[in-house]
Amino acid sequence: MISNWDLYLVTDAKVYPGRSHVDEVEAAIAGGARVVQFREKQMNDRDMLNIGTTLRRLTAEADVDFIVNNRVDIALAVDADGVHVGQEDLPASLVRRLVGPKGIVGVSASTSEEAIKAERDGADYIGASPVFSTGTKTDAPRPTGLEGLRAMADAVNIPIVAIGGISVGNIDGVISAGADAVAVISAVVCAPDMVKASKELISKIRAAKRRIQDV
Numbered sequence: 001m002i003s004n005w006d007l008y009l010v011t012d013a014k015v016y017p018g019r020s021h022v023d024e025v026e027a028a029i030a031g032g033a034r035v036v037q038f039r040e041k042q043m044n045d046r047d048m049l050n051i052g053t054t055l056r057r058l059t060a061e062a063d064v065d066f067i068v069n070n071r072v073d074i075a076l077a078v079d080a081d082g083v084h085v086g087q088e089d090l091p092a093s094l095v096r097r098l099v100g101p102k103g104i105v106g107v108s109a110s111t112s113e114e115a116i117k118a119e120r121d122g123a124d125y126i127g128a129s130p131v132f133s134t135g136t137k138t139d140a141p142r143p144t145g146l147e148g149l150r151a152m153a154d155a156v157n158i159p160i161v162a163i164g165g166i167s168v169g170n171i172d173g174v175i176s177a178g179a180d181a182v183a184v185i186s187a188v189v190c191a192p193d194m195v196k197a198s199k200e201l202i203s204k205i206r207a208a209k210r211r212i213q214d215v
Contacts, residue, residue: 002035002104002125002159005065006205007198008183010037010163016190024189025055029062031198037084037183039069052078067106072098082106084127087114096122110141110148112155119156127183128152130164131174134186146177153178168204175208 009028011021025036038055040048052068056078059066067082068075072095075083082104083095090098092107099105107118108127115126130143143164144152153160162174163183174182182205191197 001065002180005035005159005161005181006209007031007033007188007202008035008037008161008163008181009033009188009198010039010069010183010185012039012185012189015186019189019194021051022054022058024194025058027194028188028198029058029064031188031195032202033064033198035065035067035181037067037069038074038080045074048074049077052080056080065104067104075099075103082124084108092118092121092123106161109152110144112151115152115156119158123158125159125161125180126152126156128160128162128179131162132165132170134165146173149174149179150177168200171201171204172208172211175205175212181205 011024013021021038028036036059038052052074056066065081067084068080069084070089072083072090083099084106085092085095086108092105095105104124105122106125106127107123108129109115109118110129118126128144128149131149133143149162159180160178161181161183162179166174166182166184167187171182184201187201188194188197
């Protein structure tokens with residue numbers, strides 16, 4: 001359930017040599033993540049299907065939500081929980097029709113206008129991206145900053161997942177600006193100990209949420 005998300009791992013098998021999508025997902029699950037996204041832009045369809053099937057099994061066994069980036073066909077083939085699309089991918093309205101009413105649809109947005117349209121088109125959550133500058137996605141839009149993140153959170157009634165340059169050092173500000181969950185790549189994938197990094201991030205996110213609730 002999206003309401004239970006805190007750390008949202010996005011996989012990347014290239015940023016840290018020797019670490020596979022499976023390694024990353026296993027570590028995130030061991031660290032307590034409740035949702036992971038399989039993101040792969042260059043792999044052939046057969047390999048994506050095989051890895052996606054493995055990741056679906058791992059996440060299902062751990063009761064963790066499994067999202068596939070962009071590829072609706074792969075998501076449907078492996079019975080993923082949902083699909084995440086960007087502004088240049090299939091429109092959210094079409095993705096919603098393809099995955100049905102129970103599938104999770106996430107949409108990347110970098111402005112309030114994009115977020116509002118995504119919600120209107122059937123998105124279940126917004127991937128506010130990027131909040132800060134990041135080297136993981138070289139084609140990312142200009143960073144929204146905390147003010148842009150806050151504007152998107154105020155503009156929609158669905159959860160906000162913040163991504164882009166987020167680490168333990170800036171999570172407090174991100175949660176205070178309205179993020180319901182925090183998505184990361186390098187903060188976990190490039191950490192010496194991925195399980196420990198996942199635990200630290202989750203602890204920081206939950207502490208920030210508690211402080212807001214206590215105000």
